[in-house]
Amino acid sequence: MEKLSLLLLRTLSEHDGFMTSKAAAAELGVSRKTVRRYAEEINQHQERYGCMIQAKKGSGLYLQITNEEAFQRRKEQASHNDDFVSRIIEFFIQEETYIKSEMLCERLFISQSKLSQELKKLRRILSHYQLSIQTKPYYGMKLSGSEFDLRRFMASNYLQRTHIKQLEEGTISEDTPSLLHQQIKAIVSSEFSQKAYPMSEAILNNLVNHLAIAVLRMQSGRYLDRNLPISGRTNDEQTLLGERIIARIEKECAVHFTEYERNYVLGQIVGKRVVPRNEKMTVSDEAAELVSKILKAIKESRQIDFSKDLDLQTMLMLHFAPLIDRIELGIELKNPLLNEVKVHCNVAYDLAIIAGQVIAKQFEKTISDHELSYLAMHFDVALNKKDSQTQRKYILVVNDLGRAANTFLKEKFEFYFRNYIKKVTVCNPYEFLQMIEEQEFDFIFSSIPLPYEGTIPVMNVDYFMQPDMIKKIEAALAAVFTEEVLLNYFKESLFICEQEFETKEAVLHFLCQQIKEQYSMPENFETLVFEREAFFGTDFLPSVAFPHPNALIGSETVIAVANLKKPVFWYKQTVRLVFLLVIAEQDHLKVKPLNDHLIKQCSSLDKVNKLAATTDFMTFINYLKE
Structure with a gap:
Protein backbone atom coordinates (compact mmCIF):
# COMPACT_ATOMS: atom_id res chain seq x y z
CA MET A 1 0.00 0.00 0.00
CA GLU A 2 2.83 2.41 0.88
CA LYS A 3 4.54 1.95 -2.45
CA LEU A 4 1.36 2.49 -4.49
CA SER A 5 0.44 5.56 -2.46
CA LEU A 6 3.85 7.03 -3.26
CA LEU A 7 3.31 6.31 -6.96
CA LEU A 8 -0.01 8.17 -6.88
CA LEU A 9 1.63 11.07 -5.05
CA ARG A 10 4.34 11.32 -7.71
CA THR A 11 1.84 11.01 -10.58
CA LEU A 12 -0.34 13.85 -9.28
CA SER A 13 2.69 16.05 -8.50
CA GLU A 14 3.82 15.78 -12.13
CA HIS A 15 0.38 16.79 -13.41
CA ASP A 16 -0.59 20.46 -13.44
CA GLY A 17 -4.02 21.12 -11.92
CA PHE A 18 -6.78 18.55 -11.59
CA MET A 19 -6.29 15.00 -12.88
CA THR A 20 -9.23 12.69 -13.39
CA SER A 21 -9.24 9.43 -11.45
CA LYS A 22 -9.58 7.66 -14.80
CA ALA A 23 -6.33 9.22 -16.08
CA ALA A 24 -4.54 8.47 -12.81
CA ALA A 25 -5.78 4.87 -12.92
CA ALA A 26 -4.53 4.46 -16.50
CA GLU A 27 -1.12 5.86 -15.57
CA LEU A 28 -0.80 3.53 -12.57
CA GLY A 29 -2.44 0.54 -14.25
CA VAL A 30 -5.14 0.11 -11.57
CA SER A 31 -8.86 0.70 -11.27
CA ARG A 32 -10.42 4.07 -10.37
CA LYS A 33 -11.70 2.50 -7.15
CA THR A 34 -8.13 1.59 -6.21
CA VAL A 35 -6.97 5.15 -6.93
CA ARG A 36 -9.61 6.51 -4.56
CA ARG A 37 -8.42 4.06 -1.89
CA TYR A 38 -4.81 5.29 -2.28
CA ALA A 39 -6.02 8.88 -2.02
CA GLU A 40 -7.80 8.07 1.24
CA GLU A 41 -4.59 6.47 2.55
CA ILE A 42 -2.65 9.67 1.86
CA ASN A 43 -5.35 11.91 3.39
CA GLN A 44 -5.45 9.78 6.54
CA HIS A 45 -1.71 10.31 7.01
CA GLN A 46 -1.32 13.96 5.94
CA GLU A 47 1.50 14.63 8.40
CA ARG A 48 3.58 11.77 7.04
CA TYR A 49 3.03 12.61 3.37
CA GLY A 50 3.07 16.41 3.72
CA CYS A 51 0.04 16.73 1.44
CA MET A 52 -3.61 15.88 0.92
CA ILE A 53 -5.62 14.98 -2.17
CA GLN A 54 -8.76 16.98 -2.87
CA ALA A 55 -11.49 15.38 -4.99
CA LYS A 56 -13.85 17.62 -6.98
CA LYS A 57 -16.77 16.16 -8.89
CA GLY A 58 -16.41 16.75 -12.61
CA SER A 59 -12.75 17.85 -12.27
CA GLY A 60 -10.93 14.99 -10.59
CA LEU A 61 -8.10 14.88 -8.08
CA TYR A 62 -5.88 17.75 -7.01
CA LEU A 63 -2.71 17.54 -4.92
CA GLN A 64 -2.47 20.15 -2.15
CA ILE A 65 0.92 20.37 -0.40
CA THR A 66 0.64 21.08 3.32
CA ASN A 67 4.26 20.51 4.36
CA GLU A 68 6.85 21.12 1.62
CA GLU A 69 9.72 19.37 3.43
CA ALA A 70 7.76 16.20 4.25
CA PHE A 71 6.25 16.13 0.76
CA GLN A 72 9.61 16.37 -1.01
CA ARG A 73 11.01 13.67 1.25
CA ARG A 74 8.16 11.31 0.29
CA LYS A 75 8.44 12.23 -3.38
CA GLU A 76 12.16 11.51 -3.40
CA GLN A 77 11.44 8.19 -1.71
CA ALA A 78 9.04 7.33 -4.53
CA SER A 79 11.68 8.16 -7.13
CA HIS A 80 14.39 6.13 -5.43
CA ASN A 81 12.12 3.11 -4.98
CA ASP A 82 11.35 2.84 -8.68
CA ASP A 83 14.43 2.39 -10.81
CA SER A 146 27.48 -9.03 -29.90
CA GLU A 147 28.35 -11.35 -27.02
CA PHE A 148 31.41 -9.19 -26.28
CA ASP A 149 29.36 -5.99 -25.98
CA LEU A 150 26.67 -7.74 -23.96
CA ARG A 151 29.29 -8.87 -21.44
CA ARG A 152 30.66 -5.33 -21.18
CA PHE A 153 27.17 -4.07 -20.46
CA MET A 154 26.42 -6.76 -17.89
CA ALA A 155 29.69 -6.16 -16.05
CA SER A 156 29.15 -2.42 -15.94
CA ASN A 157 25.60 -2.55 -14.65
CA TYR A 158 24.15 -5.79 -13.40
CA LEU A 159 26.66 -8.47 -12.45
CA GLN A 160 26.32 -8.26 -8.67
CA ARG A 161 22.63 -7.37 -8.80
CA THR A 162 21.53 -10.12 -11.20
CA HIS A 163 23.85 -12.90 -12.36
CA ILE A 164 25.94 -13.34 -9.24
CA LYS A 165 22.82 -13.15 -7.06
CA GLN A 166 21.00 -15.68 -9.23
CA LEU A 167 23.71 -18.33 -9.16
CA GLU A 168 22.93 -19.55 -5.67
CA GLU A 169 19.31 -18.38 -5.49
CA GLY A 170 18.03 -18.67 -1.97
CA THR A 171 21.34 -19.70 -0.39
CA ILE A 172 22.96 -16.27 -0.11
CA SER A 173 21.77 -12.77 0.70
CA GLU A 174 21.62 -9.99 -1.90
CA ASP A 175 24.62 -8.24 -0.39
CA THR A 176 26.88 -11.32 -0.42
CA PRO A 177 28.94 -12.23 -3.54
CA SER A 178 28.04 -15.61 -5.01
CA LEU A 179 30.07 -18.75 -4.45
CA LEU A 180 31.30 -18.52 -8.05
CA HIS A 181 32.48 -14.96 -7.49
CA GLN A 182 34.28 -16.00 -4.31
CA GLN A 183 35.78 -19.03 -6.05
CA ILE A 184 37.18 -17.02 -8.98
CA LYS A 185 38.46 -14.27 -6.70
CA ALA A 186 40.36 -16.82 -4.63
CA ILE A 187 41.97 -18.22 -7.81
CA VAL A 188 42.91 -14.82 -9.20
CA SER A 189 44.20 -13.47 -5.87
CA SER A 190 46.33 -16.57 -5.33
CA GLU A 191 47.92 -16.46 -8.78
CA PHE A 192 48.50 -12.71 -8.70
CA SER A 193 50.16 -12.85 -5.29
CA GLN A 194 52.51 -15.61 -6.47
CA LYS A 195 53.63 -13.47 -9.41
CA ALA A 196 53.73 -10.26 -7.32
CA TYR A 197 51.56 -8.66 -10.00
CA PRO A 198 50.36 -5.27 -8.68
CA MET A 199 46.58 -4.67 -8.68
CA SER A 200 44.29 -2.64 -6.41
CA GLU A 201 41.29 -4.24 -4.69
CA ALA A 202 38.82 -2.29 -6.87
CA ILE A 203 40.53 -3.38 -10.09
CA LEU A 204 40.81 -6.95 -8.81
CA ASN A 205 37.05 -7.03 -8.18
CA ASN A 206 36.44 -5.60 -11.65
CA LEU A 207 38.53 -8.37 -13.22
CA VAL A 208 36.79 -11.04 -11.16
CA ASN A 209 33.39 -9.69 -12.23
CA HIS A 210 34.32 -10.00 -15.90
CA LEU A 211 35.64 -13.54 -15.44
CA ALA A 212 32.54 -14.58 -13.48
CA ILE A 213 30.30 -13.30 -16.27
CA ALA A 214 32.43 -15.13 -18.85
CA VAL A 215 32.08 -18.40 -16.92
CA LEU A 216 28.33 -18.00 -16.51
CA ARG A 217 27.87 -17.24 -20.20
CA MET A 218 30.00 -20.22 -21.26
CA GLN A 219 28.15 -22.52 -18.86
CA SER A 220 24.92 -21.54 -20.63
CA GLY A 221 26.50 -22.17 -24.04
CA ARG A 222 27.17 -18.54 -25.02
CA TYR A 223 30.73 -18.02 -26.28
CA LEU A 224 32.50 -14.99 -27.73
CA ASP A 225 32.10 -14.48 -31.45
CA ARG A 226 35.14 -12.25 -31.91
CA ASN A 227 38.84 -12.45 -31.06
CA LEU A 228 40.71 -9.73 -29.20
CA PRO A 229 43.87 -8.42 -30.94
CA ILE A 230 46.03 -9.49 -28.02
CA SER A 231 49.10 -10.36 -30.08
CA GLY A 232 52.11 -8.22 -29.10
CA ARG A 233 50.37 -6.77 -26.04
CA THR A 234 51.39 -9.39 -23.49
CA ASN A 235 54.75 -10.49 -22.19
CA ASP A 236 55.69 -14.01 -21.14
CA GLU A 237 54.91 -13.35 -17.48
CA GLN A 238 51.38 -12.07 -18.24
CA THR A 239 50.70 -14.95 -20.62
CA LEU A 240 51.79 -17.52 -18.03
CA LEU A 241 49.69 -15.81 -15.36
CA GLY A 242 46.62 -15.90 -17.62
CA GLU A 243 47.15 -19.55 -18.54
CA ARG A 244 47.43 -20.58 -14.88
CA ILE A 245 44.21 -18.73 -14.00
CA ILE A 246 42.40 -20.27 -16.99
CA ALA A 247 43.57 -23.79 -16.12
CA ARG A 248 42.33 -23.50 -12.54
CA ILE A 249 38.96 -21.99 -13.54
CA GLU A 250 38.45 -24.76 -16.14
CA LYS A 251 39.12 -27.41 -13.50
CA GLU A 252 37.15 -25.89 -10.61
CA CYS A 253 34.20 -24.50 -12.60
CA ALA A 254 33.85 -27.29 -15.19
CA VAL A 255 34.02 -24.99 -18.21
CA HIS A 256 36.13 -24.98 -21.38
CA PHE A 257 37.88 -21.84 -22.65
CA THR A 258 38.09 -21.51 -26.44
CA GLU A 259 40.90 -19.53 -28.09
CA TYR A 260 38.69 -16.45 -28.19
CA GLU A 261 37.83 -16.88 -24.50
CA ARG A 262 41.50 -17.37 -23.56
CA ASN A 263 42.48 -14.16 -25.33
CA TYR A 264 39.57 -12.41 -23.61
CA VAL A 265 41.06 -13.33 -20.21
CA LEU A 266 44.54 -12.16 -21.28
CA GLY A 267 43.06 -8.89 -22.52
CA GLN A 268 41.35 -8.30 -19.17
CA ILE A 269 44.64 -8.90 -17.32
CA VAL A 270 46.69 -6.61 -19.59
CA GLY A 271 44.08 -3.85 -19.61
CA LYS A 272 43.72 -3.80 -15.85
CA ARG A 273 47.35 -3.93 -14.80
CA VAL A 274 48.77 -1.21 -12.56
CA VAL A 275 52.11 0.25 -13.62
CA PRO A 276 54.17 0.95 -10.44
CA ARG A 277 55.35 4.54 -10.09
CA ASN A 278 58.99 3.45 -9.90
CA GLU A 279 58.60 2.02 -13.40
CA LYS A 280 57.74 5.34 -15.02
CA MET A 281 60.79 5.16 -17.28
CA THR A 282 59.19 2.16 -19.04
CA VAL A 283 56.19 4.21 -20.19
CA SER A 284 55.91 4.25 -23.97
CA ASP A 285 56.54 7.27 -26.18
CA GLU A 286 52.90 6.91 -27.31
CA ALA A 287 51.62 7.47 -23.76
CA ALA A 288 53.96 10.43 -23.20
CA GLU A 289 52.90 12.04 -26.49
CA LEU A 290 49.22 11.53 -25.64
CA VAL A 291 49.67 13.26 -22.27
CA SER A 292 51.39 16.18 -23.98
CA LYS A 293 48.52 16.58 -26.47
CA ILE A 294 45.92 16.46 -23.71
CA LEU A 295 47.62 19.07 -21.53
CA LYS A 296 48.00 21.33 -24.57
CA ALA A 297 44.28 20.98 -25.38
CA ILE A 298 43.33 21.78 -21.76
CA LYS A 299 45.49 24.90 -21.78
CA GLU A 300 43.94 26.11 -25.04
CA SER A 301 40.36 25.35 -23.98
CA ARG A 302 40.38 26.14 -20.24
CA GLN A 303 43.46 28.37 -19.79
CA ILE A 304 44.84 25.93 -17.19
CA ASP A 305 48.55 25.24 -17.54
CA PHE A 306 49.73 21.89 -16.15
CA SER A 307 53.05 21.96 -18.05
CA LYS A 308 55.05 22.32 -14.82
CA ASP A 309 53.06 19.77 -12.82
CA LEU A 310 55.43 16.80 -13.12
CA ASP A 311 53.42 14.72 -10.64
CA LEU A 312 50.30 14.97 -12.80
CA GLN A 313 52.23 14.16 -15.97
CA THR A 314 53.82 11.11 -14.34
CA MET A 315 50.51 9.77 -13.02
CA LEU A 316 48.78 10.29 -16.38
CA MET A 317 51.55 8.48 -18.28
CA LEU A 318 51.37 5.54 -15.85
CA HIS A 319 47.59 5.49 -16.26
CA PHE A 320 47.75 5.66 -20.07
CA ALA A 321 49.99 2.60 -20.41
CA PRO A 322 47.13 0.12 -19.68
CA LEU A 323 44.44 2.56 -20.90
CA ILE A 324 45.82 2.47 -24.45
CA ASP A 325 45.60 -1.34 -24.35
CA ARG A 326 42.02 -1.16 -23.09
CA ILE A 327 41.09 1.24 -25.89
CA GLU A 328 42.58 -1.03 -28.55
CA LEU A 329 41.00 -4.15 -27.03
CA GLY A 330 37.60 -2.58 -26.40
CA ILE A 331 37.84 -3.25 -22.65
CA GLU A 332 36.43 -0.92 -20.00
CA LEU A 333 37.68 -0.40 -16.45
CA LYS A 334 34.73 0.29 -14.18
CA ASN A 335 35.18 2.93 -11.48
CA PRO A 336 33.19 2.16 -8.30
CA LEU A 337 33.43 5.86 -7.39
CA LEU A 338 31.94 7.09 -10.70
CA ASN A 339 28.93 8.91 -9.23
CA GLU A 340 30.97 10.50 -6.43
CA VAL A 341 33.57 11.72 -8.95
CA LYS A 342 30.89 13.37 -11.09
CA VAL A 343 29.56 15.26 -8.07
CA HIS A 344 32.72 16.20 -6.19
CA CYS A 345 35.16 16.47 -9.13
CA ASN A 346 32.82 18.07 -11.66
CA VAL A 347 35.35 20.65 -12.92
CA ALA A 348 38.02 17.95 -13.23
CA TYR A 349 35.48 15.80 -15.09
CA ASP A 350 35.16 18.57 -17.68
CA LEU A 351 38.93 18.42 -18.15
CA ALA A 352 38.64 14.64 -18.53
CA ILE A 353 36.09 15.20 -21.30
CA ILE A 354 38.68 17.31 -23.14
CA ALA A 355 41.15 14.45 -22.68
CA GLY A 356 38.51 12.06 -24.00
CA GLN A 357 38.11 14.17 -27.14
CA VAL A 358 41.86 14.03 -27.78
CA ILE A 359 41.84 10.26 -27.25
CA ALA A 360 38.85 9.81 -29.57
CA LYS A 361 40.60 11.78 -32.30
CA GLN A 362 43.82 9.76 -32.00
CA PHE A 363 42.32 6.27 -31.69
CA GLU A 364 38.97 6.84 -33.43
CA LYS A 365 37.25 5.30 -30.42
CA THR A 366 35.34 6.98 -27.62
CA ILE A 367 35.98 6.05 -24.00
CA SER A 368 33.33 5.53 -21.35
CA ASP A 369 32.38 7.79 -18.48
CA HIS A 370 34.01 5.23 -16.14
CA GLU A 371 37.35 5.73 -17.91
CA LEU A 372 36.85 9.50 -17.94
CA SER A 373 36.21 9.46 -14.19
CA TYR A 374 39.65 7.92 -13.54
CA LEU A 375 41.25 10.76 -15.51
CA ALA A 376 39.10 13.24 -13.59
CA MET A 377 40.50 11.96 -10.29
CA HIS A 378 44.04 12.73 -11.46
CA PHE A 379 43.01 16.19 -12.67
CA ASP A 380 41.16 16.94 -9.42
CA VAL A 381 44.33 16.35 -7.37
CA ALA A 382 46.22 18.75 -9.65
CA LEU A 383 43.43 21.35 -9.53
CA ASN A 384 43.29 21.25 -5.72
CA LYS A 385 47.03 21.86 -5.64
CA LYS A 386 46.61 24.85 -7.95
CA ASP A 387 43.57 26.03 -6.00
CA SER A 388 45.51 26.17 -2.74
CA GLN A 389 48.07 28.37 -4.46
CA THR A 390 45.63 30.76 -6.16
CA GLN A 391 42.84 31.31 -3.62
CA ARG A 392 44.78 33.73 -1.47
CA LYS A 393 43.41 37.23 -1.87
CA TYR A 394 44.65 40.59 -3.02
CA ILE A 395 43.43 43.09 -0.43
CA LEU A 396 43.45 46.87 -0.21
CA VAL A 397 43.68 48.61 3.18
CA VAL A 398 42.60 52.27 3.34
CA ASN A 399 43.88 54.43 6.21
CA ASP A 400 44.02 58.20 6.85
CA LEU A 401 46.65 58.33 9.63
CA GLY A 402 49.77 58.66 7.51
CA ARG A 403 52.75 56.63 6.37
CA ALA A 404 53.72 55.14 9.74
CA ALA A 405 50.16 53.89 10.32
CA ASN A 406 50.12 52.42 6.81
CA THR A 407 53.25 50.38 7.55
CA PHE A 408 51.84 49.32 10.90
CA LEU A 409 48.55 48.10 9.36
CA LYS A 410 50.30 46.26 6.54
CA GLU A 411 52.48 44.34 9.01
CA LYS A 412 49.43 43.48 11.14
CA PHE A 413 47.49 42.11 8.17
CA GLU A 414 50.47 40.12 6.93
CA PHE A 415 51.05 38.68 10.41
CA TYR A 416 47.49 37.74 11.40
CA PHE A 417 46.09 36.75 7.98
CA ARG A 418 49.07 35.40 6.06
CA ASN A 419 47.18 32.17 5.21
CA TYR A 420 44.48 34.16 3.38
CA ILE A 421 46.44 36.95 1.71
CA LYS A 422 48.54 36.96 -1.42
CA LYS A 423 49.37 40.69 -1.32
CA VAL A 424 48.49 43.63 0.93
CA THR A 425 48.33 47.15 -0.53
CA VAL A 426 47.82 50.13 1.78
CA CYS A 427 46.77 53.57 0.57
CA ASN A 428 45.43 56.94 1.74
CA PRO A 429 41.78 57.94 1.08
CA TYR A 430 42.68 60.28 -1.79
CA GLU A 431 44.53 57.41 -3.55
CA PHE A 432 41.64 54.96 -3.14
CA LEU A 433 39.66 55.49 -6.37
CA GLN A 434 42.79 55.46 -8.51
CA MET A 435 43.96 52.24 -6.82
CA ILE A 436 40.79 50.25 -7.59
CA GLU A 437 40.84 51.50 -11.19
CA GLU A 438 44.43 50.40 -11.77
CA GLN A 439 44.46 47.09 -9.85
CA GLU A 440 42.12 44.20 -9.10
CA PHE A 441 41.34 43.57 -5.43
CA ASP A 442 39.32 40.79 -3.77
CA PHE A 443 38.59 42.73 -0.56
CA ILE A 444 38.79 46.28 0.81
CA PHE A 445 39.37 47.08 4.51
CA SER A 446 39.08 50.66 5.65
CA SER A 447 39.47 52.54 8.94
CA ILE A 448 37.16 55.30 7.60
CA PRO A 449 33.86 55.38 5.65
CA LEU A 450 34.45 55.20 1.88
CA PRO A 451 32.48 56.76 -1.01
CA TYR A 452 32.30 53.42 -2.84
CA GLU A 453 29.34 51.55 -4.34
CA GLY A 454 31.12 48.90 -6.44
CA THR A 455 31.07 45.12 -6.19
CA ILE A 456 34.28 44.56 -4.19
CA PRO A 457 33.39 43.61 -0.58
CA VAL A 458 34.22 46.41 1.90
CA MET A 459 34.68 46.06 5.66
CA ASN A 460 35.36 48.77 8.24
CA VAL A 461 38.14 47.93 10.68
CA ASP A 462 39.64 49.43 13.82
CA TYR A 463 43.17 50.78 13.69
CA PHE A 464 44.20 48.61 16.64
CA MET A 465 43.59 44.88 16.01
CA GLN A 466 41.52 43.69 18.97
CA PRO A 467 40.75 39.92 19.23
CA ASP A 468 37.12 40.35 18.15
CA MET A 469 38.17 42.41 15.12
CA ILE A 470 40.78 39.80 14.13
CA LYS A 471 38.08 37.10 14.21
CA LYS A 472 35.73 39.22 12.08
CA ILE A 473 38.40 39.91 9.46
CA GLU A 474 39.44 36.26 9.36
CA ALA A 475 35.82 35.17 8.90
CA ALA A 476 35.40 37.68 6.07
CA LEU A 477 38.56 36.48 4.28
CA ALA A 478 37.59 32.82 4.72
CA ALA A 479 34.14 33.40 3.19
CA VAL A 480 34.85 32.99 -0.52
CA PHE A 481 31.31 33.77 -1.63
CA THR A 482 29.79 36.76 0.05
CA GLU A 483 26.55 38.37 -1.12
CA GLU A 484 28.55 40.94 -3.10
CA VAL A 485 30.60 38.26 -4.86
CA LEU A 486 27.54 36.20 -5.78
CA LEU A 487 25.81 39.29 -7.18
CA ASN A 488 28.69 39.56 -9.64
CA TYR A 489 27.58 36.26 -11.17
CA PHE A 490 23.84 36.04 -10.54
CA LYS A 491 21.52 38.62 -12.10
CA GLU A 492 17.90 39.17 -11.16
CA SER A 493 17.00 39.40 -14.85
CA LEU A 494 18.27 35.82 -15.25
CA PHE A 495 16.44 34.44 -12.22
CA ILE A 496 13.55 32.60 -13.91
CA CYS A 497 10.67 31.44 -11.74
CA GLU A 498 7.25 29.89 -12.28
CA GLN A 499 8.06 28.88 -15.87
CA GLU A 500 6.87 25.49 -17.10
CA PHE A 501 8.79 23.30 -19.57
CA GLU A 502 8.20 19.82 -20.94
CA THR A 503 11.82 18.80 -21.60
CA LYS A 504 15.35 19.65 -20.51
CA GLU A 505 16.05 20.76 -24.09
CA ALA A 506 13.31 23.38 -23.77
CA VAL A 507 14.79 24.59 -20.47
CA LEU A 508 18.29 24.91 -21.92
CA HIS A 509 17.09 26.65 -25.08
CA PHE A 510 15.10 29.19 -23.05
CA LEU A 511 17.99 29.96 -20.67
CA CYS A 512 20.47 30.28 -23.54
CA GLN A 513 18.14 32.73 -25.32
CA GLN A 514 17.74 34.80 -22.14
CA ILE A 515 21.53 35.06 -21.72
CA LYS A 516 22.09 35.92 -25.39
CA GLU A 517 19.57 38.77 -25.14
CA GLN A 518 21.53 40.37 -22.30
CA TYR A 519 25.16 39.40 -22.97
CA SER A 520 27.42 39.11 -25.96
CA MET A 521 27.84 35.40 -26.71
CA PRO A 522 29.39 33.54 -29.67
CA GLU A 523 27.09 32.04 -32.29
CA ASN A 524 27.80 28.50 -31.09
CA PHE A 525 26.97 29.26 -27.43
CA GLU A 526 23.86 27.07 -27.28
CA THR A 527 25.57 24.35 -29.33
CA LEU A 528 28.39 24.21 -26.76
CA VAL A 529 25.87 23.83 -23.92
CA PHE A 530 24.17 20.89 -25.63
CA GLU A 531 27.58 19.45 -26.59
CA ARG A 532 28.61 19.26 -22.93
CA GLU A 533 25.25 17.79 -21.94
CA ALA A 534 25.69 15.06 -24.57
CA PHE A 535 28.80 13.70 -22.84
CA PHE A 536 26.95 13.05 -19.62
CA GLY A 537 23.98 14.70 -17.93
CA THR A 538 24.78 17.44 -15.46
CA ASP A 539 22.10 16.42 -12.93
CA PHE A 540 24.84 15.55 -10.44
CA LEU A 541 22.63 16.02 -7.39
CA PRO A 542 19.00 15.13 -6.62
CA SER A 543 16.61 17.75 -8.08
CA VAL A 544 19.44 20.01 -9.38
CA ALA A 545 21.26 20.33 -12.73
CA PHE A 546 24.39 22.35 -13.53
CA PRO A 547 24.57 22.68 -17.34
CA HIS A 548 27.37 24.74 -18.91
CA PRO A 549 29.10 25.24 -22.26
CA ASN A 550 31.88 22.87 -23.24
CA ALA A 551 34.34 25.81 -23.28
CA LEU A 552 35.11 29.11 -21.54
CA ILE A 553 33.20 31.74 -23.53
CA GLY A 554 31.81 35.25 -23.32
CA SER A 555 33.25 38.43 -21.89
CA GLU A 556 31.62 38.10 -18.47
CA THR A 557 30.91 35.26 -16.05
CA VAL A 558 27.18 34.86 -15.48
CA ILE A 559 24.82 32.26 -14.02
CA ALA A 560 21.21 31.91 -15.10
CA VAL A 561 18.78 30.13 -12.77
CA ALA A 562 15.56 28.34 -13.65
CA ASN A 563 13.38 27.63 -10.62
CA LEU A 564 10.95 25.30 -12.37
CA LYS A 565 7.24 25.27 -11.67
CA LYS A 566 7.09 21.60 -12.64
CA PRO A 567 10.05 19.15 -12.37
CA VAL A 568 11.61 18.07 -15.68
CA PHE A 569 13.36 14.77 -16.30
CA TRP A 570 17.03 15.47 -17.08
CA TYR A 571 19.41 12.59 -17.62
CA LYS A 572 18.79 10.21 -14.75
CA GLN A 573 16.33 12.04 -12.50
CA THR A 574 13.80 14.86 -12.34
CA VAL A 575 15.14 18.36 -11.74
CA ARG A 576 13.58 21.41 -10.06
CA LEU A 577 16.54 23.82 -10.05
CA VAL A 578 18.78 24.54 -13.04
CA PHE A 579 21.99 26.59 -12.80
CA LEU A 580 23.35 27.45 -16.27
CA LEU A 581 26.97 28.53 -15.70
CA VAL A 582 28.79 30.55 -18.34
CA ILE A 583 32.39 31.15 -17.30
CA ALA A 584 34.43 33.83 -19.09
CA GLU A 585 37.99 33.08 -20.15
CA GLN A 586 39.54 35.59 -17.75
CA ASP A 587 37.74 33.90 -14.81
CA HIS A 588 39.18 30.42 -15.40
CA LEU A 589 40.71 30.33 -11.91
CA LYS A 590 37.28 30.91 -10.36
CA VAL A 591 35.63 27.91 -12.05
CA LYS A 592 36.48 25.32 -9.40
CA PRO A 593 35.70 27.34 -6.23
CA LEU A 594 32.42 28.55 -7.77
CA ASN A 595 31.38 25.03 -8.78
CA ASP A 596 32.44 23.61 -5.43
CA HIS A 597 30.39 26.24 -3.59
CA LEU A 598 27.22 25.54 -5.60
CA ILE A 599 27.62 21.78 -5.20
CA LYS A 600 28.09 22.20 -1.45
CA GLN A 601 25.04 24.44 -1.14
CA CYS A 602 22.84 22.04 -3.12
CA SER A 603 24.05 18.81 -1.48
CA SER A 604 21.43 19.20 1.25
CA LEU A 605 17.84 18.37 0.28
CA ASP A 606 16.62 20.85 2.90
CA LYS A 607 18.67 23.62 1.25
CA VAL A 608 17.40 22.66 -2.21
CA ASN A 609 13.84 22.79 -0.92
CA LYS A 610 14.46 26.26 0.51
CA LEU A 611 15.98 27.47 -2.76
CA ALA A 612 13.16 25.99 -4.84
CA ALA A 613 10.50 27.43 -2.57
CA THR A 614 11.55 31.06 -3.01
CA THR A 615 10.73 33.33 -5.93
CA ASP A 616 12.52 36.33 -4.40
CA PHE A 617 15.93 36.93 -5.94
CA MET A 618 17.72 38.38 -2.90
CA THR A 619 16.35 35.68 -0.61
CA PHE A 620 17.71 33.12 -3.08
CA ILE A 621 21.16 34.80 -3.02
CA ASN A 622 21.19 34.92 0.77
CA TYR A 623 20.43 31.20 0.92
CA LEU A 624 23.34 30.53 -1.45
CA LYS A 625 25.87 32.44 0.64
CA GLU A 626 24.99 30.72 3.92
Missing part, protein backbone atom coordinates in the same frame (compact mmCIF):
# COMPACT_ATOMS: atom_id res chain seq x y z
CA PHE A 84 12.37 0.99 -13.67
CA VAL A 85 15.27 0.96 -16.13
CA SER A 86 17.29 -1.31 -13.85
CA ARG A 87 14.37 -3.67 -13.43
CA ILE A 88 13.63 -3.77 -17.17
CA ILE A 89 17.26 -4.67 -17.88
CA GLU A 90 17.07 -7.39 -15.27
CA PHE A 91 14.16 -8.94 -17.16
CA PHE A 92 16.06 -8.75 -20.45
CA ILE A 93 19.20 -10.32 -18.94
CA GLN A 94 17.29 -13.11 -17.22
CA GLU A 95 15.04 -14.06 -20.11
CA GLU A 96 17.31 -13.51 -23.14
CA THR A 97 14.27 -14.31 -25.28
CA TYR A 98 11.53 -12.06 -26.60
CA ILE A 99 9.55 -10.26 -23.88
CA LYS A 100 6.17 -8.71 -24.55
CA SER A 101 5.53 -5.14 -23.38
CA GLU A 102 2.29 -6.26 -21.75
CA MET A 103 4.26 -8.61 -19.50
CA LEU A 104 6.68 -5.84 -18.50
CA CYS A 105 3.83 -3.47 -17.67
CA GLU A 106 2.17 -6.13 -15.56
CA ARG A 107 5.37 -7.09 -13.71
CA LEU A 108 6.51 -3.51 -13.13
CA PHE A 109 3.03 -2.18 -12.39
CA ILE A 110 3.33 0.68 -14.90
CA SER A 111 1.38 1.90 -17.91
CA GLN A 112 2.35 1.51 -21.57
CA SER A 113 3.18 5.23 -21.77
CA LYS A 114 5.46 4.94 -18.72
CA LEU A 115 7.13 1.86 -20.21
CA SER A 116 7.79 3.78 -23.45
CA GLN A 117 9.49 6.55 -21.45
CA GLU A 118 11.69 4.05 -19.60
CA LEU A 119 12.60 2.16 -22.79
CA LYS A 120 13.72 5.46 -24.32
CA LYS A 121 16.13 5.93 -21.39
CA LEU A 122 17.31 2.33 -21.72
CA ARG A 123 18.03 2.71 -25.46
CA ARG A 124 20.23 5.70 -24.68
CA ILE A 125 22.21 3.64 -22.15
CA LEU A 126 22.50 0.65 -24.49
CA SER A 127 23.85 2.83 -27.30
CA HIS A 128 27.02 3.37 -25.25
CA TYR A 129 27.66 -0.39 -25.49
CA GLN A 130 26.71 -0.83 -29.17
CA LEU A 131 23.58 -2.67 -28.06
CA SER A 132 19.97 -2.12 -29.03
CA ILE A 133 16.44 -3.40 -28.35
CA GLN A 134 15.24 -5.64 -31.14
CA THR A 135 11.47 -5.77 -31.66
CA LYS A 136 9.50 -8.41 -33.53
CA PRO A 137 5.76 -8.23 -34.16
CA TYR A 138 3.73 -10.64 -32.01
CA TYR A 139 6.89 -11.80 -30.23
CA GLY A 140 8.06 -8.75 -28.26
CA MET A 141 11.49 -7.31 -27.50
CA LYS A 142 14.96 -8.53 -26.60
CA LEU A 143 18.51 -7.19 -26.32
CA SER A 144 20.49 -7.28 -29.54
CA GLY A 145 24.26 -7.06 -30.02
